[in-house]
Amino acid sequence: MELRKELARASAMLDVRRFDEAAELLARVVAAEPDSSRAWCLMARAHLGAERYGEAIEVANRAAALDPSDEWPHRLASNALVHRGHHADALRAAHEATRLAPSYWQTHVCVAQAALAAHRLEVAAGAAARARALAPNEPDVHFLSGKVSLARRDLAAAREHQERALALDPTHSGAMNELGRIRLRRRDTAGAIRHFISAARATPDEHIYRRNIDVVILRTVSRTIYVFTLVALILIWVPAVARLDRLPFAIGLGVLGALGAGSLGWMVLRLPREARLVARRILRAPRVAAALALAVGGVAAAFGLIALTPAVDVAQVLPIAVVVTVAVRLAAFAALRAAARKR
Amino acid sequence: MEPEPTVLDSLRKAVDAMPDDVPLRLHLAGLLLGAGQQDEAIRQLGAVLQRDPGNAQALSLLRDQGNQVLQGSESEQAREAATGSGPAQQYDWSQAEDELRDVLPAMFVGEPAAESSSAGLDEADAYDAEHASLTLADVAGMTEVKQRPEAAFLAPMRNPELRRLYGKSLRGGLLLYGPPGCGKTFIARAVAGELGARFISVSFADIIDMFVGQSERNIHELFEIARRNAPCVLFLDEVDAIGQKRSQLRHTPMRSAVNQLLLELDDIAGHNEGVFLLAATNHPWDVDSALRRPGRFDRTLLVLPPDAAAREGVFRYHLKDRPVAGIDLARLAGLTDGYSGADIAHICETAAEQALLDSVRRGEPRLIGTPDLESAIGEVKPSLGAWFDVARNVALFANEGGTYDDLATYLRKRRLL
Numbered sequence: 176m177e178l179r180k181e182l183a184r185a186s187a188m189l190d191v192r193r194f195d196e197a198a199e200l201l202a203r204v205v206a207a208e209p210d211s212s213r214a215w216c217l218m219a220r221a222h223l224g225a226e227r228y229g230e231a232i233e234v235a236n237r238a239a240a241l242d243p244s245d246e247w248p249h250r251l252a253s254n255a256l257v258h259r260g261h262h263a264d265a266l267r268a269a270h271e272a273t274r275l276a277p278s279y280w281q282t283h284v285c286v287a288q289a290a291l292a293a294h295r296l297e298v299a300a301g302a303a304a305r306a307r308a309l310a311p312n313e314p315d316v317h318f319l320s321g322k323v324s325l326a327r328r329d330l331a332a333a334r335e336h337q338e339r340a341l342a343l344d345p346t347h348s349g350a351m352n353e354l355g356r357i358r359l360r361r362r363d364t365a366g367a368i369r370h371f372i373s374a375a376r377a378t379p380d381e382h383i384y385r386r387n388i389d390v391v392i393l394r395t396v397s398r399t400i401y402v403f404t405l406v407a408l409i410l411i412w413v414p415a416v417a418r419l420d421r422l423p424f425a426i427g428l429g430v431l432g433a434l435g436a437g438s439l440g441w442m443v444l445r446l447p448r449e450a451r452l453v454a455r456r457i458l459r460a461p462r463v464a465a466a467l468a469l470a471v472g473g474v475a476a477a478f479g480l481i482a483l484t485p486a487v488d489v490a491q492v493l494p495i496a497v498v499v500t501v502a503v504r505l506a507a508f509a510a511l512r513a514a515a516r517k518r
Numbered sequence: 519m520e521p522e523p524t525v526l527d528s529l530r531k532a533v534d535a536m537p538d539d540v541p542l543r544l545h546l547a548g549l550l551l552g553a554g555q556q557d558e559a560i561r562q563l564g565a566v567l568q569r570d571p572g573n574a575q576a577l578s579l580l581r582d583q584g585n586q587v588l589q590g591s592e593s594e595q596a597r598e599a600a601t602g603s604g605p606a607q608q609y610d611w612s613q614a615e616d617e618l619r620d621v622l623p624a625m626f627v628g629e630p631a632a633e634s635s636s637a638g639l640d641e642a643d644a645y646d647a648e649h650a651s652l653t654l655a656d657v658a659g660m661t662e663v664k665q666r667p668e669a670a671f672l673a674p675m676r677n678p679e680l681r682r683l684y685g686k687s688l689r690g691g692l693l694l695y696g697p698p699g700c701g702k703t704f705i706a707r708a709v710a711g712e713l714g715a716r717f718i719s720v721s722f723a724d725i726i727d728m729f730v731g732q733s734e735r736n737i738h739e740l741f742e743i744a745r746r747n748a749p750c751v752l753f754l755d756e757v758d759a760i761g762q763k764r765s766q767l768r769h770t771p772m773r774s775a776v777n778q779l780l781l782e783l784d785d786i787a788g789h790n791e792g793v794f795l796l797a798a799t800n801h802p803w804d805v806d807s808a809l810r811r812p813g814r815f816d817r818t819l820l821v822l823p824p825d826a827a828a829r830e831g832v833f834r835y836h837l838k839d840r841p842v843a844g845i846d847l848a849r850l851a852g853l854t855d856g857y858s859g860a861d862i863a864h865i866c867e868t869a870a871e872q873a874l875l876d877s878v879r880r881g882e883p884r885l886i887g888t889p890d891l892e893s894a895i896g897e898v899k900p901s902l903g904a905w906f907d908v909a910r911n912v913a914l915f916a917n918e919g920g921t922y923d924d925l926a927t928y929l930r931k932r933r934l935l
Contacts, residue, residue, distance in 0.1 A: 187726050191759045196722075346763070372915050379803050379911040449915050452935075 178208050185217050194224035212242035219251040223258075231255035246276035250285045262293035273302075280310035287319050291326060299323045314344035321353050325360070333357050348377035352384055364395055364442070368450045385453075390515055392454050395442050396463060397511045400470045403435040404504040407474040411481050411496045414489050428478045432471070462514035466507040473503025526553065533562070540570050547579060560878050564871055580878055652711040657704065658831025659824060666819045667692060667709050671794075675713060689813045691783070691795025693757070695802040696821035697905040699860025701828075702798035703755060705821055709796060710751035718744055722756040737775060741782040741793075748792030757797035757815070758804040776806055783814045800905065803912050810921075820924045823858050823902060826851045832859045833891075836866035841873075843885040850891055857900045868894035906934055 181204045188197035198221040204214045215238035222231035232255045239248035249272035256265035266289040272282040283306035290299035303320040310316050321336030334357050340350040355370030368391055375384040410427050443454045457463055477496035484492045529546040536542060543566045550559035559579075566576040654664045671692055674681040692709070694702040703719070710717040720740060727736075737760075744752040754760060761776055783795070797815055799805060809815055824832060829851040837845060854862055869890040877883045906929070913926035913935055929935035 184726050191762055193722070193759070375911055375915040376918070377916075379916050380801065380908045382907065382911070385911050385915075452914060456935075 178204065178211060178214070182211075182213055182217060185214075185221075189217065189220055189224065192224060194221045197221040198225065210241060212238045212245055212248070215241065216245075216247050216251060219248065219255070223251060223255055226258070228255040228258045232259070244275060246272040246279060246282055249275065250282060253285050253289050257289055257292045262289065265289040266293050266295065266298075278309065280306045280313060280316060283309065284316060284319055287323060291319075291323055294326075296323065296327050300327065312343060314340040314347050314350070317343065318347060318350050318353065321350065325353065325357060328360075330357055330360055346377050348374040348381060348384065351377060352387065355387060359391065364391055365445045365447075367391055369447055372447055372449050388450060388453055389457060392446075392450070392457050393463070393511055393515050396439070396458070396466070397508060399435060399439050399442070400466065400504065400507050400511075402438070403431065404470060404474060404500055404507075406431055406434075407477065408497065408500050411477055411493065411500065414481055414486070424478070424482055428475070428482075431474075435471075457514075460514060462510045462517070466510035466514070469503045469510065470507045473499055473506075526550065526555075537565075540566055540573065544573075544575055544579075547576070551579065560875060564875055564878075567874065652704070652708045654705075654708045654712055656711075657701070657708050657828070658834075659827030659829070660701075660705075660822075661825075663705065663819065663821055667705075667712075670817045670819075671709065672712050690816040691797060691814065693802060693805070693810065693815040693818045694796065694798040694821050695800070695818060697823060697858060697902045697909075698800045699858035699901065700821050700823050701859050702821045703753075705819075706751070706753045706755075706796045706798060710753070710794075713749065713751060713794060715749040715751045715792075715794060716747045717751050717753060718747065719753045719755060720760075722759050726759070737778045737782060741785070744793045749794070750792065751794045751796055754795070754797040756799060757809070758799040758801045761797075761805050761809040763804060763806045776809075780806075780808055780814070783809070801908075803908075803916055818921070820928070822928055823856060824862075826855070828859075829854050829857070829862060832862045833866065836863050837886070840866070840870055841883070841885045842887070844887055845891065846888045849888065850895070853892065853895050856902065857898075858902055861898060861901050865891060865894045865898045868897055910935060 181200065185197045185200050185204065188200065198218060201214055201218040201221060205218060208214055215234050219231045219235040219238060222234060232252050235248045235252035235255065249268045253265045253268035253272065256268060269285040269289040273286055276282050283302045286302035287299045287306060290302060300323050303323045306316045307320055317336045317340035321333045321340065324333035324336055334354065337350040337353045340347050351370050351374035355367040355374065358367035358370060368388055371384050371387045410431060414424055443451055446454055477499045480492050480496045481489060526549060529549065533543055533546055543562050547559045547562040550562065563576045563580050566573050657664060674686045694706060696702060707717060744750050761779055830847040833847050833850050869886055872893065873884060873886045873890050909925055910929060912922055913929050917923065917926055926935060
């Protein structure tokens, strides 16, 4: 077996994301050449790509033991440790990589990633700045800098970094997704969905973008139900306080229903065409439909209770109507949360 | 002499580590038999036969084991024989198989018994077979899939005068895409057969080998071979591996390989007569958009999971060399809607394994029947879910210019969109 050739073959497999085939090949390579640190590193990368984080950590540690002066095993281990949720260990490994290769921008990106996961935002910002200084034309450096800025709630800087990443690589779907998240923080739902759609278009096999679209739509439905039931809660007090007739009360119910349906329709119409298709599907999903039916049905029941009760007894039934409205609101939220978890 | 339990444990671990090592499994099975652990030995032998269906040693061990079972059940007869009517005869499996052969029922429902032996099977119904002279007629079912290369590729090729009259160009290649295990390679071979051309298939392993060393030169040589062998179909399997989006290959040497591939494709489109390009991929969205421009792989063909007729063909093909009787192909095809050809192959394998183990336990061979396959269908789940998850995203968000309209139509028809 010619080691160099086999490693080149494995490396090519990893470049095209054939992680399992690469791991299989590398298992044979390390069986024949157990002292090759590079082979173990490539194997760790294969496990990392295939989301086998435990194995990746083990193999990366082995590579580090074989060649203590190499920074790569520490970066690989750090990356896998982040995925396993061992943030302190991940940060330690990343710092070790930086110590071994301080002029290598990837090591600083690694520190920033691990620090971000550990919520050590100042450390993350410092590492991202060092990475930017070393590699100003590297889109991933700006992408990560933007993530750090977003975590620090600096929306303007976050946007600037992501736009720079996109300028350097117009197909960077991660940056598109981050721009969507920034829009979401600014409560621009339609704008956020546009960015998520761009990300899903660029990388359709990354399910997180599609999930983000679903979650934003569900969140909008949830807000509509929140406002609808809140207004209903206020309105059902009106007859008791103002001693109104049933007609204006019925008109109030009608207006509220129309406004609720109208705002939902307006929300759907504002969405890009692709998202409208997704929204239609989501609204027809059993849990979401149940949440909407619960909200509308519960509010109608509460209004009916008030409207059909003689004026002198309204004060007695009012608490029941309030409890019904609050209960349906909570039930609807639970149904929506279950729908979001399913995605 | 019985082996030490620790030896057996070590061997078991070795087999787990190297599941495809047939001699090792045989060794373990032999020791297990010696230790009286028949069930596990039979499982190991079954696994050997799965990997090497004709393995003589495994068959012999299984036969011996069957004889021992029979001898156990015939012990009373043997005792009787010893007291008066001569020695007990050992069960002759070969003879039993010969006897059975004459009275075998029809392999498939609706076929006469006399024509049900393997010799009577028509290979034209095969779906996933290697065949030197395959044509599209050999592809069972999938009428819509077969129509597309006919219109885009084959009819203009066969009618040069009409082609010239209508100004139809032959530039560009055909990109087959669809879920894994659904017969893209088979259809590519059939298209080559229709053209009466040589077929050069470049697999993923070949592609990876190209990147070891001087990838540009290797790719150039590949196309040179195709030119020398014209008329020839050059088939790039898993083209996403060789022509991946260059934006995803920023830091790799493969980027220059994609550039070289583009150069060669343009050369073929411009100057080379008789070299036809076919490619297949499970992920067309990962293929560099430059590869899909006019004159390159500008025509696409969606190869969907097999329809009912194709599924029957797949079952027929994978069962034709196995001892089956009374298989209701229509029923099985109905139960496997949404399964890929590879899934169906796995179902047949599972059913054969069950029947083999059952035969060994009972001490007499029995034929694979529809219930075995139905039970295997219950065990084997369709493998295409993950692909369709991505396909749904593509149809929703990445269908620019209607590139994936046929996929979107299919997903809507199946209520997946």
